[in-house]
Amino acid sequence: MPGIELGTFCMQHMCSTIEPQPLPDGQDMSITDVATSLLRTEETFSACLARINSVVLQPLLQSGSLENLKLFLLLNDHFHVLWNLTEENYRTLQKTLSTLESASIQDIYLVWKADLFLDTYIQYFSTFASCTVVQGFDHAARKKSEIWKQHKQSLQQFLTDFSPNTSIVVALHTILNKPFRDHLQQYSLIFSKLKETSSQYPEKEVVTEAAEQFGKLQSFISQALDEACLTRSLWKSLGHKFVDALCVPNRRLLEDSRNLTAFPSTGRSDRILLFDDILVLIQGSGFQSFDLKLVWVDTTSKDVGKHALRIVTPEEEFFILAKDPKAQAVWQWKLNQAVRQVLNGKRDFPLWGKAGEGRDPPACRCFKFTFRAEGRFKNAVYDGEWCLSKPHGKGTLTWLDGRNYVGDFKEGLEHGFGICLIPRVSEDRYDCYKCHWREGKMSGYGICEYGNDMVYKGYFKENMRQGFGILENPSSADHPFKYTGHWDNDKKSGYGIWDDKEKGERYIGMWHEGQRHGPGIVVMQSGVCYQRTFHLDKMVGSGTLILEDDCVYEGHFSGDLTFVGKGKLTFPNGFVLEGTFTNKSSQVTQTRRILDASGELQDDAVTKVQLGHEEFPVERRWEGLYSQFLEFIHSGGQAEMEESFMGFHVQTSKELRKSQEYLFCHSGTEEVPGKVDFLEELIEHQEEEVLQGFLQQALMSSLHPLGKLLKALTVAFQATYSGIGANKHLLTMAQAEVKHYARKIWEFYRALLHLALEVRGQLAADDLEQSDLDGLRIILPLILPSVYPELSMLYMLYHEKEDDHYCQGIVDLSLLPDVKLLEFLDIQKQLWPLKDLKLTSNQRRSLVKDRCFLSAIECLQKLITTVDPREKLDILQKTYEEIEKTISRVLEKEYNPPMDDLLPLLTYVVTRARIQHLGAEIHLIRDLMDPANEGGMYDFLLTALESCYALIRNEIRQSWHVPHNS
Structure with a gap:
C-alpha cells in the first residue's frame, strides 16, 4: 500500500480491531x-x-x-x-x-x-x-x-x-x-x-x-x-506561512468553516478555524488568532442578525454568519464548549463531555492579556478578572513606562478602589495614588504620596483635586507647609487654612486659583495676628492688626506690618492714637482715653477683639465636607460607595494587600468586624431613651458614616485652631464652628434616618418633618471630646488675664488658715464644721485646714475632669449638695442655705479647691450649656460660681491684700 495516504488510511483502517480471544462462556464463571x-x-x-x-x-x-x-x-x-x-x-x-x-x-x-x-x-x-x-x-x-x-x-x-x-x-x-x-x-x-x-x-x-x-x-x-x-x-492544505505560525503539536482543529459553512462579517472570502485553544480568522494572506480564554459568544446582543453569532474579545468584535439555524447552533455549541474546556484547563472525558458538562462557559474569568490596539492601554499588560471581554473586578495593569495600577475595574475601566504608581520624569521615584476611581479617572476620596514627599489626602474629580483636601509638605522638606481646605480644578479655591511652617505663620481665609483672594486672617507664632482683604495674593484696603502686647491697629499697613496711611492705634490701657502714619513718623491728629463709670480704663474691648466671625460664616466654611456626606445620602447610603464619599477608615481588600503590600493605605487601629447595616441600626435606636447612647457609639466609630464625618470635621478644626491657631482672637469663630458641627451632624442623622425608613418602606408623608428633640442638646456633648483640647485652650487664652487675677487672689487667700478664712468670708460661726473635730487649740490650726468642707472641695475639683457642660453642671450641683449635707450635719437638722450664706460658703470651697483657669471653665459652660437650663437650678448655681470667681478675682484681691507673712 505504498500509494495510500496516511489520512485516508486512518479513516479506513485505524478504527478496525483485531478479533480478541473469547472468554469462556457461562453464567457460573x-x-x-x-x-x-x-x-x-x-x-x-x-x-x-x-x-x-x-x-x-x-x-x-x-x-x-x-x-x-x-x-x-x-x-x-x-x-x-x-x-x-x-x-x-x-x-x-x-x-x-x-x-x-x-x-x-x-x-x-x-x-x-x-x-x-x-x-x-x-x-x-x-x-x-x-x-x-x-x-x-x-x-x-x-x-x-x-x-x-x-x-x-x-x-x-x-x-x-x-x-x-x-x-x-x-x-x-x-x-x-x-x-x-x-x-x-x-x-x-x-x-x-x-x-x-x-x-x-x-x-x-x-x-x-x-x-x-x-x-x-x-x-x-x-x-x-x-x-x-x-x-x-x-496543515497539509495550508501554506507554510500559516503552518509555521499556527502548527503546535497539541493543538487540534475542532471546526472549519469550509466543512460547516460560516464566514465572518468582514467578508465571504474569509475562513474561520476553531481550534481547542484559539479561534483563527484567515483573511487573504494574513490571519488573526484569538485566545479562547478571552473569547465570548454574546447571544444577548440586540445587534445580532439572522443566523449570526457575535464574538467579542478584548480588542476585537465581529460576527460569525452561518448559512442556516443548524450551522449557527453547531458553531455556538462548539465555541462555548471549546472555551469552557480551555478555561477548565483540560479536555472533556470523553472529548465532547457528558450531559452535565455541556453548560456554557462563565462570563467572568481571570486571565493575563497584553493590549496592542491604539489607546490608553496600548502595550499595557492586564492580569486579573474579566467579564464579557473587558477587565471587570480585581486586576493589575502594568505599562511599559513603569506605570502600574492595582485595584477594581468595571466594564474595561478603573472603577472602585485602586492603587496607581506613576514614575516621575528623570527621577528614580514614583507618585503613588491610593484612590477611588470612576470610569477610568480618580473620583472620590484618595491618598496621594508624591515622589517629592508631598502627601495629599482628600477628594478628586476626573483626576483633579476637587472639594475638601489636605496637602502637606513634610518638615524635612525645603519649604514645609500644610494646606487644609477646598480645591477646584486642582487649585486651592474657597475656604482654606495654610500653614507656612518655615515662617511660623498661618493663613485662615479665602482662596482663588491657588492664591489668597478675599478676606483672610494671618496668625503668627509670635502672637501677632491681622485680618485683611487679599487680591491675587496681595493685601488691599485697610485691616485690623493686633500686636503681641494687645495693641489694636485699624487701618492701612504694609506687608512687614508697618503702619502706613490713616489708622487708629488703641493701647491695652484704653488710650487711642488716631492719625496718619508713615514709615518715618506719625502725624497724630487726636489723642483720647476711654474710661468706664468708675473712672478706670476700659480695656476689655481692646484685648478681646474677635476676628473672622462675620467674614467667614460657619455655613460656608467646610462645604466640601458636608457636600460629600449629602452626596452619600443621595446615593442611597450604599455600603460599597461609603469609602469613596467618606474616606479611608477601613482596611482595603485582601486582594489588594496581597498584590502590593507596600502600597497599603493607613486605616486606623480598629478591627474591621462583619459589615453592619447602619440603616437598620438607625431604625432600631431612634427612641429618645436609647438615641444618645447609640449616637455616641456611632460618632466614636471610624466605621460609621457619622463617625467618619466627625473625624473629618475634627481634622479641619485642629488645622484651624491648634498650634499657631491657638489665638484668643479666634475664640468666637471656634465656638460658632463647634455649635454648627453639632447642628449639621444632627441634620445628617435625621437625613440618614429618613433614608432608612424610606428604604424599609415605613416612611409616611409627614414623617420626620418635625422633631421634638433638640439636636444641639443631644449632639454637642458627644462631639466636644473631639474638639475640647483646642477649644479649651482658646478659652484659657481668652480669659488669661482674668484668671491671672483670680489665681493671685487664690494664692493670697490660701495663706490664711481655715478659721481666719471663715472669719474673713464672714461665714456664720454656727455653720462652721469645726465641732466635728475633737481637737485642742494647738492642733486646730494644722488639721482643720484639711478637713473643713473637704467633701465639697473634692467634688468641685472634679470640674476639670470632664468636657461636657452638662456634666460640669452636675458636679457643681453635687458640690452644693455636699455643702448642704455638711451644714445639716453641723446644725443637726435639714438646712437650705440662702444666697447670703451660700455665696461665702461656696467662695470658701472654691478657694480651697484651687482650680486653675476657673474663668475659662465657667465661660465654656455658660456658652455651651443647654439653653433649656437657663433660669433653673443649674443657672442659679452657675451664677453663684461666677459671683465667687468675681469676688476672688476683683473685690477680695483689691479690697484686702493678705500679707505673705500672715
Whole structure:
C-alpha cells in the first residue's frame, strides 16, 4: 500500500480491531476464572509491548528529527509507564492466583487502579495524536530509511492483515496504535464478565464505574485520533506561512468553516478555524488568532442578525454568519464548549463531555492579556478578572513606562478602589495614588504620596483635586507647609487654612486659583495676628492688626506690618492714637482715653477683639465636607460607595494587600468586624431613651458614616485652631464652628434616618418633618471630646488675664488658715464644721485646714475632669449638695442655705479647691450649656460660681491684700 495516504488510511483502517480471544462462556464463571483470563491477556500484551519497543520505538528515537525528538521521547516515556503498569497488573494477578484458592474483586489490580490505567492511556494516545498532527512518523520514515529497512520484516509481522508493500509510515502508525486499542477492547470484555460475576458482591458499584470509564476511554481515543487526522489534513492544505505560525503539536482543529459553512462579517472570502485553544480568522494572506480564554459568544446582543453569532474579545468584535439555524447552533455549541474546556484547563472525558458538562462557559474569568490596539492601554499588560471581554473586578495593569495600577475595574475601566504608581520624569521615584476611581479617572476620596514627599489626602474629580483636601509638605522638606481646605480644578479655591511652617505663620481665609483672594486672617507664632482683604495674593484696603502686647491697629499697613496711611492705634490701657502714619513718623491728629463709670480704663474691648466671625460664616466654611456626606445620602447610603464619599477608615481588600503590600493605605487601629447595616441600626435606636447612647457609639466609630464625618470635621478644626491657631482672637469663630458641627451632624442623622425608613418602606408623608428633640442638646456633648483640647485652650487664652487675677487672689487667700478664712468670708460661726473635730487649740490650726468642707472641695475639683457642660453642671450641683449635707450635719437638722450664706460658703470651697483657669471653665459652660437650663437650678448655681470667681478675682484681691507673712 505504498500509494495510500496516511489520512485516508486512518479513516479506513485505524478504527478496525483485531478479533480478541473469547472468554469462556457461562453464567457460573467465577472471579477466579476472570482473573485467570486477565492474566493471560496481560502476559500476551506485555510480550507484544516488548517487541514494539525493540522493533519500533528504539529505531524511532534514532530516526527522529530534532523538531520531533521531544515528542518521541515523551511518547517513549508514556509507553514505558503503560508497559510497567501492565507488568504490575500481571505480577499482582500471578501472585494472587498462586497463593489463594479463589480470587476476589479486591485482588484485581485493574479494578482498584482504574484511574491510573485510564490516565496512562490518555497520556499515551494524546502524545501519539500529537505525533500524527505534526507528521512525525512521515519525517521519521524519510529521515533514516536505512534503519527501517533493517526492521522491515519484523514490521510486516505486525501487519499480517495488509499487503507486504505497506509503507513504513502506515506501519509505524498502526503498530503504535492498534495493539493498544485491541487490548482496551479485551479490558472491556473482562469488565463485562466481572459485572456479571460481581452482581452479588458489595464491590459491584466499583466495577460498574470502572467499566463505564474504560468505555469512555475508547470513545476518547477514537475522537482524539479523528481530531488528529483532521488537524493533520488541515496543515497539509495550508501554506507554510500559516503552518509555521499556527502548527503546535497539541493543538487540534475542532471546526472549519469550509466543512460547516460560516464566514465572518468582514467578508465571504474569509475562513474561520476553531481550534481547542484559539479561534483563527484567515483573511487573504494574513490571519488573526484569538485566545479562547478571552473569547465570548454574546447571544444577548440586540445587534445580532439572522443566523449570526457575535464574538467579542478584548480588542476585537465581529460576527460569525452561518448559512442556516443548524450551522449557527453547531458553531455556538462548539465555541462555548471549546472555551469552557480551555478555561477548565483540560479536555472533556470523553472529548465532547457528558450531559452535565455541556453548560456554557462563565462570563467572568481571570486571565493575563497584553493590549496592542491604539489607546490608553496600548502595550499595557492586564492580569486579573474579566467579564464579557473587558477587565471587570480585581486586576493589575502594568505599562511599559513603569506605570502600574492595582485595584477594581468595571466594564474595561478603573472603577472602585485602586492603587496607581506613576514614575516621575528623570527621577528614580514614583507618585503613588491610593484612590477611588470612576470610569477610568480618580473620583472620590484618595491618598496621594508624591515622589517629592508631598502627601495629599482628600477628594478628586476626573483626576483633579476637587472639594475638601489636605496637602502637606513634610518638615524635612525645603519649604514645609500644610494646606487644609477646598480645591477646584486642582487649585486651592474657597475656604482654606495654610500653614507656612518655615515662617511660623498661618493663613485662615479665602482662596482663588491657588492664591489668597478675599478676606483672610494671618496668625503668627509670635502672637501677632491681622485680618485683611487679599487680591491675587496681595493685601488691599485697610485691616485690623493686633500686636503681641494687645495693641489694636485699624487701618492701612504694609506687608512687614508697618503702619502706613490713616489708622487708629488703641493701647491695652484704653488710650487711642488716631492719625496718619508713615514709615518715618506719625502725624497724630487726636489723642483720647476711654474710661468706664468708675473712672478706670476700659480695656476689655481692646484685648478681646474677635476676628473672622462675620467674614467667614460657619455655613460656608467646610462645604466640601458636608457636600460629600449629602452626596452619600443621595446615593442611597450604599455600603460599597461609603469609602469613596467618606474616606479611608477601613482596611482595603485582601486582594489588594496581597498584590502590593507596600502600597497599603493607613486605616486606623480598629478591627474591621462583619459589615453592619447602619440603616437598620438607625431604625432600631431612634427612641429618645436609647438615641444618645447609640449616637455616641456611632460618632466614636471610624466605621460609621457619622463617625467618619466627625473625624473629618475634627481634622479641619485642629488645622484651624491648634498650634499657631491657638489665638484668643479666634475664640468666637471656634465656638460658632463647634455649635454648627453639632447642628449639621444632627441634620445628617435625621437625613440618614429618613433614608432608612424610606428604604424599609415605613416612611409616611409627614414623617420626620418635625422633631421634638433638640439636636444641639443631644449632639454637642458627644462631639466636644473631639474638639475640647483646642477649644479649651482658646478659652484659657481668652480669659488669661482674668484668671491671672483670680489665681493671685487664690494664692493670697490660701495663706490664711481655715478659721481666719471663715472669719474673713464672714461665714456664720454656727455653720462652721469645726465641732466635728475633737481637737485642742494647738492642733486646730494644722488639721482643720484639711478637713473643713473637704467633701465639697473634692467634688468641685472634679470640674476639670470632664468636657461636657452638662456634666460640669452636675458636679457643681453635687458640690452644693455636699455643702448642704455638711451644714445639716453641723446644725443637726435639714438646712437650705440662702444666697447670703451660700455665696461665702461656696467662695470658701472654691478657694480651697484651687482650680486653675476657673474663668475659662465657667465661660465654656455658660456658652455651651443647654439653653433649656437657663433660669433653673443649674443657672442659679452657675451664677453663684461666677459671683465667687468675681469676688476672688476683683473685690477680695483689691479690697484686702493678705500679707505673705500672715
